Amino acid sequence: MFRSYLQLTKPGIVVGNLISVTGGFLLASQGNINWFQGFLVTLSVALVVASGCIINNVIDRDIDCLMKRTCKRPTVTGEVSVNAALSCASVLGVSGATLLYCVTPGLLPVCLVLAGLVVYVGLYSLHFKRSSVHGTLIGSFSGAVPPVVGYCSVGGGFDAAALTLLVMFSLWQMPHSYAIAIFRAGDYGSASIPVLPVVRGIPIAKRHIAAYIVAFTGATLALGILGYVGTFYMLVAFFGGVYWFGLAVAGWTTNNDRRWAKEIFFTSIVLISLLSAAMSLDYYRPQASRGSGLQTARNWTSVHRLTAVMTEARQWSLV
Numbered sequence: 001m002f003r004s005y006l007q008l009t010k011p012g013i014v015v016g017n018l019i020s021v022t023g024g025f026l027l028a029s030q031g032n033i034n035w036f037q038g039f040l041v042t043l044s045v046a047l048v049v050a051s052g053c054i055i056n057n058v059i060d061r062d063i064d065c066l067m068k069r070t071c072k073r074p075t076v077t078g079e080v081s082v083n084a085a086l087s088c089a090s091v092l093g094v095s096g097a098t099l100l101y102c103v104t105p106g107l108l109p110v111c112l113v114l115a116g117l118v119v120y121v122g123l124y125s126l127h128f129k130r131s132s133v134h135g136t137l138i139g140s141f142s143g144a145v146p147p148v149v150g151y152c153s154v155g156g157g158f159d160a161a162a163l164t165l166l167v168m169f170s171l172w173q174m175p176h177s178y179a180i181a182i183f184r185a186g187d188y189g190s191a192s193i194p195v196l197p198v199v200r201g202i203p204i205a206k207r208h209i210a211a212y213i214v215a216f217t218g219a220t221l222a223l224g225i226l227g228y229v230g231t232f233y234m235l236v237a238f239f240g241g242v243y244w245f246g247l248a249v250a251g252w253t254t255n256n257d258r259r260w261a262k263e264i265f266f267t268s269i270v271l272i273s274l275l276s277a278a279m280s281l282d283y284y285r286p287q288a289s290r291g292s293g294l295q296t297a298r299n300w301t302s303v304h305r306l307t308a309v310m311t312e313a314r315q316w317s318l319v
Contacts, residue, residue, distance in 0.1 A: 008054045008080060013053055044097070048113050052116075056120065059126060063193065067190055069184060133195070140171075144166050161226065164226065179262070181196065182258070183257075185202070217242070228283065
């Protein structure tokens with residue numbers, strides 16, 4: 001029975017969000033890391049994300065039964081009842097939001113994570129997923145919230161870096177999700193879910209993927225232009241974006257759309273993981289300059305930062 005409930009939380013989605021929320025938290029920490037707080041923030045976000053995934057399973061059980069990939073989910077087979085699933089989701093959601101409130105300054109992180117939950121469950125799952133080709137765009141906001149929550153949980157404020165993370169991760173969701181829709185087009189078609197590749201065709205979806213990758217790469221570089229990260233991160237962002245874009249363009253002439261879409265999908269996961277790691281290690285410390293009011297930065301090398309992180313982790317383990 002535990003495995004059934006675990007399946008409803010969509011562990012893959014939860015783990016992906018754990019990576020991004022950790023990246024945001026470490027970026028804001030700037031080397032002065034409270035590991036215990038970071039663990040609790042990550043746990044609280046994971047609980048809220050898991051809650052949203054369970055509710056999504058309850059909402060989607062009528063269309064899940066039409067798709068080969070989802071027809072054996074516990075809410076479809078009846079292994080977990082609707083009431084039991086909703087009760088579990090409620091406990092996880094309330095626990096996660098309460099824990100986040102207790103370990104972060106102010107209400108902003110809690111408001112952000114709850115806003116992501118409302119968008120995912122209320123706007124995306126209940127309405128736009130079933131009625132509009134723009135459902136993916138609406139849902140991308142909820143997927144972009146965790147790194148912003150991680151960032152804001154350190155200082156409690158929302159600044160240019162937080163906004164950049166929100167835009168960056170929202171844009172990342174689009175080619176990532178369109179790639180899934182291409183190699184699972186049969187399932188989406190069977191359930192009449194109006195995703196772009198099914199409604200407007202794969203060629204148009206491919207052009208959208210390439211355009212969103214360009215926009216995403218620009219957003220990732222903005223984090224460095226604004227003075228929050230250093231050279232190592234910028235190199236990862238630039239060359240990673242170029243590689244992903246090249247892969248997208250190669251899809252315009254491919255003879256195997258399914259295999260190409262899977263390459264886009266897996267590359268997206270690797271790239272966002274690398275960027276989350278890079279921003280965790282290669283940060284700047286923005287400071288107001290005396291004369292002009294502009295921000296300056298104190299640039300540490302990636303090796304020194306990695307050493308500092310490892311040293312703090314070693315000290316924490318000895319406490």
